[in-house]
Amino acid sequence: MNPNKADxxxxxxxxxxxxxxPLWGRLSFLSPLDAELVSHxxxxxxxxxxxxxxxxxxxxxxxxxxxxxxxxxADGYYNYALVFLDPGQTxxxxxxxxxxxxx
Amino acid sequence: MFNTVQIICASEKNRLILRGIFKNLxxxxxxxxxxxxxxxxxxxxxxxxxxxxxxEEPPAEIQLRELRRVAPFIPLLVLLKRRDATRAVELxxxxxxxxxxxxxxxxxxxxxxxxxxxxxxxxxxxDSLALRRGRRSLxxxxxxxxxxxxFAGGLYYGFxxxxxxxxxPHSFYLPYAHPTGIIIKKDxxxxxxxxxxxxxxxxxxxxxxxxxxSLTDVTPVALAASQDSLWLAGTNGVIERRLLDAxxxxxxxxxxxxxxxxxxxxxxxxxWTADSRTGAITKRMPGDSLxxxxxxxxxxxxxxxxxxxxxxLWAADPGLRSVVKLSLDDPERIISKTQLPQYSSxxxxxxxxxxxxxxLWFAGEDGDRALAFYTDEPK
Numbered sequence: 001m002n003p004n005k006a007d008x009x010x011x012x013x014x015x016x017x018x019x020x021x022p023l024w025g026r027l028s029f030l031s032p033l034d035a036e037l038v039s040h041x042x043x044x045x046x047x048x049x050x051x052x053x054x055x056x057x058x059x060x061x062x063x064x065x066x067x068x069x070x071x072x073x074a075d076g077y078y079n080y081a082l083v084f085l086d087p088g089q090t091x092x093x094x095x096x097x098x099x100x101x102x103x
Numbered sequence: 104m105f106n107t108v109q110i111i112c113a114s115e116k117n118r119l120i121l122r123g124i125f126k127n128l129x130x131x132x133x134x135x136x137x138x139x140x141x142x143x144x145x146x147x148x149x150x151x152x153x154x155x156x157x158x159e160e161p162p163a164e165i166q167l168r169e170l171r172r173v174a175p176f177i178p179l180l181v182l183l184k185r186r187d188a189t190r191a192v193e194l195x196x197x198x199x200x201x202x203x204x205x206x207x208x209x210x211x212x213x214x215x216x217x218x219x220x221x222x223x224x225x226x227x228x229x230d231s232l233a234l235r236r237g238r239r240s241l242x243x244x245x246x247x248x249x250x251x252x253x254f255a256g257g258l259y260y261g262f263x264x265x266x267x268x269x270x271x272p273h274s275f276y277l278p279y280a281h282p283t284g285i286i287i288k289k290d291x292x293x294x295x296x297x298x299x300x301x302x303x304x305x306x307x308x309x310x311x312x313x314x315x316x317s318l319t320d321v322t323p324v325a326l327a328a329s330q331d332s333l334w335l336a337g338t339n340g341v342i343e344r345r346l347l348d349a350x351x352x353x354x355x356x357x358x359x360x361x362x363x364x365x366x367x368x369x370x371x372x373x374x375w376t377a378d379s380r381t382g383a384i385t386k387r388m389p390g391d392s393l394x395x396x397x398x399x400x401x402x403x404x405x406x407x408x409x410x411x412x413x414x415x416l417w418a419a420d421p422g423l424r425s426v427v428k429l430s431l432d433d434p435e436r437i438i439s440k441t442q443l444p445q446y447s448s449x450x451x452x453x454x455x456x457x458x459x460x461x462x463l464w465f466a467g468e469d470g471d472r473a474l475a476f477y478t479d480e481p482k
Contacts, residue, residue, distance in 0.1 A: 052192075075221055
């Protein structure tokens with residue numbers, strides 16, 4: 001987590017299962033194929049998540065991703081490397097990122 | 104590490120839980136009842152982060168907005184009363200760094216506390232390439248600067264060493280012998296004396312007397328001031344509220360309190376009295392009757408005089424030879440003890456104390472003379 005940008009990262013709701021209440025964190029990196037998420041909630045590598053967040057004018061709901069790698073930082077926060085699973089959803093993400101990128 | 108955190112929480116029960124948690128985390132926690140209370144002490148407390156309890160008045164959204172207006176870069180964390188990810192994300196969009204779920208535990212709050220403390224301040228990375236490029240001119244400038252600084256330092260040292268200079272005194276002998284109360288006004292220091300039954304108004308720089316007001320029907324033992332009133336405690340246990348006009352006209356008076364208070368102060372919200380003989384500290388409503396809210400036992404060795412500001416209670420303790428800082432929320436907890444060098448005089452008896460603008464003012468008797476002095480407020 002880059003200290004200078006910590007509170008400007010994108011807040012996101014993380015659903016881990018239908019039975020459990022959702023958790024939350026911040027997306028510290030986002031590309032059409034993968035992302036990095038910072039949260040103080042602990043989750044194991046390999047777990048599948050559904051992420052809900054806003055990007056510019058677009059809202060994304062239940063974007064499915066798998067935790068590829070989990071690492072705990074010195075403060076006790078977890079940094080998760082995520083891979084998006086649904087090609088249809090990644091196409092929408094790509095369009096939103098392209099819209100926000102400087103031309 | 105700078106570890107002061109401010110916690111905005113009205114519930115006494117939750118404060119108790121949070122006090123224990125933050126103590127275990129090693130934080131210096133400053134509690135505030137609500138947003139107004141928090142903003143009033145914000146400047147003085149200078150917290151590294153602010154934690155606010157959700158579900159109180161005003162709502163967390165308003166508290167976040169106002170706190171960000173006052174301190175845009177301070178980490179703000181919301182303590183949710185239940186696990187609600189949608190609300191957490193909404194609050195994070197409004198400026199919260201993160202939200203903690205209920206139940207609040209040390210394990211839950213530790214990462215948030217650590218992250219918040221690591222985020223406060225601004226990290227700077229130097230562009231070393233540009234630095235290398237300008238190294239030669241920098242070295243020349245540095246040598247020039249050092250030469251000039253050495254010359255200026257020598258000149259300054261010589262001037263300080265060999266020129267006589269007037270020192271601003273921090274201690275003043277008083278032309279009366281039995282001071283009992285002290286309050287600091289904008290441009291004067293007001294001291295009561297029980298023997299001469301008078302209020303003396305002094306110039307704060309020279310301590311020359313500007314005005315004397317005779318108190319024919321009161322023998323004053325303590326003084327306190329609020330924004331628009333002067334409070335005068337008498338030997339009979341009655342506390343009078345007087346107007347801040349030329350003659351200090353009496354506006355109201357209380358019933359006689361037992362034990363007779365000999366220290367009084369107003370923290371901006373509550374009125375406090377103390378009795379040095381029993382060590383009893385009493386929190387009161389600031390109305391005309393000064394109704395008692397709660398009584399506490401002074402936690403130090405011997406209470407000589409007590410005062411307060413908007414953040415702390417301060418006590419002079421001859422047993423500990425110290426100034427003792429107490430929490431306004433829990434006066435039975437000592438925050439710090441700081442040795443007072445003036446207590447090296449075995450005959451010094453401090454009878455009055457006042458706190459204002461980062462200074463602590465003392466009045467008392469030393470042998471057969473009375474004196475007033477001030478020190479910087481201890482950390």
